[in-house]
Amino acid sequence: MKTYLDCIPCFLRQTLSAAKMASDDPALHEKLVRQVLQEASTMNFDRSPVEMGMQIHRTLRELSGNPDPYRAVKDRSNQRMMKVYPQLLSRVNAAPNPLAMAMRLAIAGNIMDFGAQENLDDETVDKAIAESMAIPLSLDAIAQFRQEVERARDILYLGDNTGEIVCDRLLLEQLPREKITYVVRGNPVINDATIADAESVGIAELVPVIDNGSDAPGTILAECSPAFRDRFAAADLIIAKGQGNYESLSDTDKNIFFLLRAKCPVIAQNLDCAIGVQVLQRGRRR
Amino acid sequence: MKTYLDCIPCFLRQTLSAAKMASDDPALHEKLVRQVLQEASTMNFDRSPVEMGMQIHRTLRELSGNPDPYRAVKDRSNQRMMKVYPQLLSRVNAAPNPLAMAMRLAIAGNIMDFGAQENLDDETVDKAIAESMAIPLSLDAIAQFRQEVERARDILYLGDNTGEIVCDRLLLEQLPREKITYVVRGNPVINDATIADAESVGIAELVPVIDNGSDAPGTILAECSPAFRDRFAAADLIIAKGQGNYESLSDTDKNIFFLLRAKCPVIAQNLDCAIGVQVLQRGRRR
Numbered sequence: 001m002k003t004y005l006d007c008i009p010c011f012l013r014q015t016l017s018a019a020k021m022a023s024d025d026p027a028l029h030e031k032l033v034r035q036v037l038q039e040a041s042t043m044n045f046d047r048s049p050v051e052m053g054m055q056i057h058r059t060l061r062e063l064s065g066n067p068d069p070y071r072a073v074k075d076r077s078n079q080r081m082m083k084v085y086p087q088l089l090s091r092v093n094a095a096p097n098p099l100a101m102a103m104r105l106a107i108a109g110n111i112m113d114f115g116a117q118e119n120l121d122d123e124t125v126d127k128a129i130a131e132s133m134a135i136p137l138s139l140d141a142i143a144q145f146r147q148e149v150e151r152a153r154d155i156l157y158l159g160d161n162t163g164e165i166v167c168d169r170l171l172l173e174q175l176p177r178e179k180i181t182y183v184v185r186g187n188p189v190i191n192d193a194t195i196a197d198a199e200s201v202g203i204a205e206l207v208p209v210i211d212n213g214s215d216a217p218g219t220i221l222a223e224c225s226p227a228f229r230d231r232f233a234a235a236d237l238i239i240a241k242g243q244g245n246y247e248s249l250s251d252t253d254k255n256i257f258f259l260l261r262a263k264c265p266v267i268a269q270n271l272d273c274a275i276g277v278q279v280l281q282r283g284r285r286r
Numbered sequence: 287m288k289t290y291l292d293c294i295p296c297f298l299r300q301t302l303s304a305a306k307m308a309s310d311d312p313a314l315h316e317k318l319v320r321q322v323l324q325e326a327s328t329m330n331f332d333r334s335p336v337e338m339g340m341q342i343h344r345t346l347r348e349l350s351g352n353p354d355p356y357r358a359v360k361d362r363s364n365q366r367m368m369k370v371y372p373q374l375l376s377r378v379n380a381a382p383n384p385l386a387m388a389m390r391l392a393i394a395g396n397i398m399d400f401g402a403q404e405n406l407d408d409e410t411v412d413k414a415i416a417e418s419m420a421i422p423l424s425l426d427a428i429a430q431f432r433q434e435v436e437r438a439r440d441i442l443y444l445g446d447n448t449g450e451i452v453c454d455r456l457l458l459e460q461l462p463r464e465k466i467t468y469v470v471r472g473n474p475v476i477n478d479a480t481i482a483d484a485e486s487v488g489i490a491e492l493v494p495v496i497d498n499g500s501d502a503p504g505t506i507l508a509e510c511s512p513a514f515r516d517r518f519a520a521a522d523l524i525i526a527k528g529q530g531n532y533e534s535l536s537d538t539d540k541n542i543f544f545l546l547r548a549k550c551p552v553i554a555q556n557l558d559c560a561i562g563v564q565v566l567q568r569g570r571r572r
Contacts, residue, residue, distance in 0.1 A: 005302055005315055006302065008298050008302070008323070009302065016292065016294070019291075041323035045316065
C-alpha cells in the first residue's frame with residue numbers, strides 16, 4: 001500500500017505523541033518534529049506508510065539516546081494480557097468453533113497499537129476483546145483459512161504488537177504448530193514485539209521464533225535480513241497480523257492472510273470497510 | 287500566541303483540506319503538501335500559528351492559480367446567514383438584555399471557520415446558534431465591555447469569517463456606531479471576510495469598513511498596511527473576533543476584547559477553557 005496524503009497529518013501526530021512518550025524535553029520534541037517534516041517533504045509516497053514510521057522512530061531513538069523508548073509500555077501490555085490469558089483460553093476452549101474464536105481474539109488483540117492510537121487504556125482493550133466475541137467472521141473465510149493452513153507445509157506467522165502477541169498465542173495453539181514459525185521485528189520500534197516479548201509470553205515454547213532483522217513497524221522486505229527474506233520466499237503461507245504488516249505487504253503476491261483491525265480512515269478506505277472493523281483479508285494478488 | 291508543536295499536524299490537515307477544496311488535481315495536492323512540510327520544517331515557532339495559515343493559503347493560491355478558492359463557500363455562508371438575520375434580529379430585540387444577546391450571537395457566529403474545521407454543515411451552524419441562546423455570559427464581563435465601549439472614542443471591530451459577519455452586524459447595531467470602524471482582511475484567505483463581504487451583508491451601510499492590507503487569516507501587524515497600523519495604534523479599543531485574531535493579537539498591549547469560540551485543543555489550553563466554549567476574553571497585557 002502506498003502512502004496517501006491523508007497519512008501526512010497522522011505522521012506528525014504520531015511523531016509528537018512518540019516524542020512526548022520518550023522524553024520530557026521540549027527541545028527534543030521540536031527537533032524530532034522538524035526532522036520528520038523535512039523527511040516527509042521529500043518522501044517517496046509510492047512507498048508504504050511503514051517506511052515513514054520506521055524513519056520517525058529511528059530518528060526518535062537517535063535523538064533521545066534511548067534504544068527502546070516503549071520498553072515499559074511493552075512490558076505492561078504483555079503482563080496485562082498474560083493475566084487475562086487463562087480466561088481467554090477458557091473462552092476459546094468452550095467455543096463451538098475454537099479456531100474461529102481464537103482468530104477473532106487474535107484480530108481483536110490488534111487494537112494494542114500505540115502507533116495508530118494514543119492514550120490506549122485498559123478499558124479500550126477490554127472493550128475490544130469483549131466486542132470481538134460477538135463479531136461474526138465469515139464462515140467461508142475461516143474455512144478457507146483452515147484449508148490453506150492444512151495445505152501449507154511452511155507457514156510464517158508475522159506478529160505485530162506486544163500485548164497482542166498473547167492473543168496470537170491463543171491462535172497458535174489452535175494451529176498445526178509443527179509447520180509454523182513466528183516472526184517478530186529485528187529491533188525495537190514503537191510497541192512492536194521483538195524476540196524478548198515472544199519469549200516472555202510463552203510463544204517461544206510453542207513454535208520457533210525468528211526476527212526479521214528490521215526496525216520497520218511492518219515487514220518491508222528490502223529492510224529485512226537476507227536470512228528472513230529467504231524464509232519469506234520459501235514459505236507457502238503467510239499469516240500477517242496488524243496494520244503495519246498489511247501496509248507493507250498488501251501488494252505482495254504471496255499466499256497470505258491479513259488479520260487486523262482497521263484503525264484509521266486510510267486503511268479503512270483501502271480495505272473498503274469501516275474504521276474499527278476486524279478484518280480477515282486474503283492477499284489480493286493471489 | 288506562539289505556535290505549539292500540536293499545531294503542526296493540524297497545519298497539514300488544513301493544508302490537505304484546503305487543497306481538496308481548491309482543486310481536484312492530486313498532483314497539486316501533493317505539491318502543496320510537500321511545500322508546506324518544507325516550510326514548516328524551518329518555521330519560527332515563536333510566531334503565531336496565523337503565519338503558517340497565511341503561508342499555506344498563499345501557496346495554495348499560487349499553485350492553483352485561483353486567487354479566491356473559497357469564493358463560492360463565502361457567498362453561500364453570507365447568503366445563508368442573511369436569510370436567518372431577521373429571526374436573529376427579533377431574538378436580539380426581544381431579549382431582556384439585547385447587547386448580551388447580540389454578543390452571544392456574535393461569538394456563536396465564530397463557528398463558521400473553515401480553517402479550524404472541515405465539513406462545516408448548516409446543521410452544525412444552526413446548533414451553535416441555538417445553543418448560544420442558552421449560554422450565560424458573565425454579567426460582569428458584559429458590563430465591563432459596555433463600559434469600555436462607552437469610554438472609547440475610536441473603536442476598531444476586527445471581523446473574521448464570512449457568514450459570521452452577519453452576526454457581527456447584529457452586535458454593531460447594538461453599539462455606538464459613530465465611533466466604530468469595521469476591519470476586514472486585505473486579500474482573500476480561507477473563508478475570511480473581505481470588503482466585498484462587508485458590503486454584501488450591509489455592514490458597510492452601518493459603519494466605515496476598511497481592510498488591513500494583509501492576507502493573513504488573523505491580524506499580524508507586521509503584515510498589515512502602514513495605513514491600518516496607524517489606525518490600530520490610534521484606536522483606544524479593539525473588538526477582535528475569532529481564533530485567528532486571538533492567536534495573532536493575544537500578546538498585544540492594546541485595550542482589547544476577544545470574542546471567539548475556542549475551536550481547537552491548543553487554543554482551549556491557552557485560554558484555559560474547554561473546546562467549543564464561547565469566549566469573551568479581555569486582553570491579558572492590559
